[in-house]
Amino acid sequence: MTNPLFDSVFSLPTHYFQKENYPMKKILYTMIRVGDLQRSIDFYTNVMGMKLLSTFDQPKDKFTLAFMGFGEESDTSTLELTYNYGVSDYELGNGYGHVAIEVEDCVATCAAIKKRGGTITLEPQRLDGLNEIIAFVADLDGYRIELVQTSVS
């Protein structure tokens, strides 16, 4: 590695340098459980600008899934929302962090989100040591969504 920080923090495992064929291909989606599926679909479409890609209802097992994304699953990673019949509350814990979304203009995106009724929990700011402007949005279950504007000059 050429990053000098890297060696000071941890060492790369030796197998990292070996050429191996893994059967894993790509990250498809991130799944989060929500307390009201229609409310969440409305939020991720109207406020965040995603599309509802597909839904899958399984009454026998008492759950419904909704896949949301900015493009088709074949092109981009998506968000899977799981609604378990009758469960309106979850423990968010503090292990899971967030899903990050790339935006062209973080300030403009935050203004648009506010206008559509969304809540910005961290106003756009430049991160020390990164050429990025980030902000955070809270969804209706309390999950945080990071907005990232990359390659800020």
Add this chain to the structure above:
Amino acid sequence: MQRILHTMLRITDMQRSIDFYTHVLGMKVLRTLDQPEEQYTLTFLGYEDEAETCALELTYNYGVSEYDMGNAYGHIAISVDDCNTACADVESKGGNVTFGPERLQGSDEIIAFVVDPDGYQIELIQRPAS
């Protein structure tokens, strides 16, 4: 187009997690950022460069050895060519398969779950060739 860049998970031992995601799940370390004055280290891992595909961001907060996992967050899902092969591969490298491989009812998918060193679930999904 806007797109999902990464999913962030907090972990308690960065070296252990990097070993797991590279050695057992075949990801590459894409970049790292250490912020000693703010007491955290980030590592981004993935199967391709971040410009191409969604990544996983691991956050290590200095000295934090435990997190409350809650029950709201589910998992990340990873596509595999062959779920049986992938599970055998995971187990041969010391990973734990906690579910499957199993064909989902009403679906052409074969799925399995693997658990990471902090207890986060990872779904492996084999879809029929389209």
